[in-house]
Amino acid sequence: xxxxxxxxxxVDSVLFTVVDGRLKVLMVKRAQSPYEGLWALPGxxxxxAQDVNTEATANRKLKDKTGIEPTYLEQFxxxxxxxxxxxxxxxxxxxxxxxxxxxxxxxIATVEQAQWLDVASLASVSIAFDHRQIITDAxxxxxxxxxxxxLPVYCLPAQFTxxxxxxxxxxxxxxxxxxxxxxxxxxxxxxxEELDEMAITGKRQAxxxxxxxxxxxxxxxxxxxx
Amino acid sequence: xxxxxxxxxxVDSVLFTVVDGRLKVLMVKRAQSPYEGLWALPGxxxxxAQDVNTEATANRKLKDKTGIEPTYLEQFxxxxxxxxxxxxxxxxxxxxxxxxxxxxxxxIATVEQAQWLDVASLASVSIAFDHRQIITDAxxxxxxxxxxxxLPVYCLPAQFTxxxxxxxxxxxxxxxxxxxxxxxxxxxxxxxEELDEMAITGKRQAxxxxxxxxxxxxxxxxxxxx
Numbered sequence: 053x054x055x056x057x058x059x060x061x062x063v064d065s066v067l068f069t070v071v072d073g074r075l076k077v078l079m080v081k082r083a084q085s086p087y088e089g090l091w092a093l094p095g096x097x098x099x100x101a102q103d104v105n106t107e108a109t110a111n112r113k114l115k116d117k118t119g120i121e122p123t124y125l126e127q128f129x130x131x132x133x134x135x136x137x138x139x140x141x142x143x144x145x146x147x148x149x150x151x152x153x154x155x156x157x158x159x160i161a162t163v164e165q166a167q168w169l170d171v172a173s174l175a176s177v178s179i180a181f182d183h184r185q186i187i188t189d190a191x192x193x194x195x196x197x198x199x200x201x202x203l204p205v206y207c208l209p210a211q212f213t214x215x216x217x218x219x220x221x222x223x224x225x226x227x228x229x230x231x232x233x234x235x236x237x238x239x240x241x242x243x244x245e246e247l248d249e250m251a252i253t254g255k256r257q258a259x260x261x262x263x264x265x266x267x268x269x270x271x272x273x274x275x276x277x278x
Numbered sequence: 279x280x281x282x283x284x285x286x287x288x289v290d291s292v293l294f295t296v297v298d299g300r301l302k303v304l305m306v307k308r309a310q311s312p313y314e315g316l317w318a319l320p321g322x323x324x325x326x327a328q329d330v331n332t333e334a335t336a337n338r339k340l341k342d343k344t345g346i347e348p349t350y351l352e353q354f355x356x357x358x359x360x361x362x363x364x365x366x367x368x369x370x371x372x373x374x375x376x377x378x379x380x381x382x383x384x385x386i387a388t389v390e391q392a393q394w395l396d397v398a399s400l401a402s403v404s405i406a407f408d409h410r411q412i413i414t415d416a417x418x419x420x421x422x423x424x425x426x427x428x429l430p431v432y433c434l435p436a437q438f439t440x441x442x443x444x445x446x447x448x449x450x451x452x453x454x455x456x457x458x459x460x461x462x463x464x465x466x467x468x469x470x471e472e473l474d475e476m477a478i479t480g481k482r483q484a485x486x487x488x489x490x491x492x493x494x495x496x497x498x499x500x501x502x503x504x
Binding site: 107 | 329332500
């Protein structure tokens with residue numbers, strides 16, 4: 053049935069987190085050609101014997117190459133052509149993923165070749181394939197989602213304060229937001245629940261929240277600054 | 279480098295048009311197994327010798343199988359898994375496309391196996407693979423785009439009246455819209471230009487418009503009914 057060459061097909065994930073006011077992306081140093089020694093997104097080929105679909109491939113490759121199981125993963129965009137891989141015409145299906153930094157660090161510990169790179173400093177880093185473009189596109193998507201949805205909660209630990217959520221959103225969009233706009237959005241999204249425990253920092257207490265089980269990411273018509 | 283089976287990779291296009299108040303999708307009757315004799319989206323495999331990327335594959339397959347060159351085409355979503363094709367694990371990258379009915383008819387004329395099917399009547403049609411799901415998803419995307427952008431202009435002929443645009447949008451979203459909301463949107467989108475000619479129907483005259491060269495599809499924050 054197939055008397056011709058099929059394109060190389062792979063899956064890559066752009067996994068973001070936020071730590072200390074910096075947006076980070078998870079990269080893996082390539083151990084082999086092509087682009088040996090350069091940084092690449094964690095990904096790889098489908099294993100048709102064990103993957104039920106490409107989302108399973110994305111999760112399996114993340115786990116194998118970095119130890120991490122993201123808290124959020126969605127299909128993002130496919131990239132294709134002759135130029136992106138010296139081995140020939142290739143297609144990669146990119147996924148967009150998020151995780152809280154602490155959760156990630158507890159999972160990543162033993163994996164040497166995986167590292168969080170600072171997105172703002174990628175210009176000085178050598179990156180394989182067209183992964184720089186994929187990261188740029190995914191970051192744009194993340195900023196849009198931060199303005200129009202509560203998606204950034206998946207960059208936080210399981211329990212978090214409003215202050216932490218505000219910090220993450222401000223890091224993503226690069227501008228300060230109003231606390232009262234954020235609280236209005238939290239109420240209208242009906243995605244978070246308040247916990248009984250409080251977070252205590254020095255003498256200050258703050259309410260702790262978590263994402264409700266089975267919560268969906270609602271898309272707001274107005275952006276957070278509107 | 280690849281000691282294992284690669285998934286089958288294909289590209290499929292969901293090409294919509296609107297005619298006489300009905301949303302139509304272009305389907306092709308399959309001439310061979312699997313699903314011989316059932317209706318399928320026009321698509322197929324990448325030809326790595328001639329396609330520069332998967333968008334080129336989508337356009338080439340549409341042209342080969344239906345004669346049509348769409349006025350609008352965008353990448354939509356990938357579908358994957360073991361279940362969707364009896365030949366094994368497969369991935370299809372679905373594209374979402376639009377064309378005006380008259381333009382399509384002048385191109386499609388000689389292609390026997392391609393046909394416009396009424397989207398509202400697909401329940402009674404036998405459809406191959408998971409293409410029914412892909413059409414449902416693409417229709418949802420089209421309705422969203424009709425509410426939040428001027429995208430439906432690509433379902434019209436090159437020159438059209440406000441009345442024709444209003445009809446197309448109402449068909450897509452399934453509800454009447456206000457002419458003045460539409461005119462406000464047209465002005466704010468800055469995507470159309472008025473022509474010198476007028477459309478004449480009986481004794482009535484109406485201004486003709488066309489899409490400006492290089493126009494981009496702006497996403498509005500508010501929906502057309504808001």
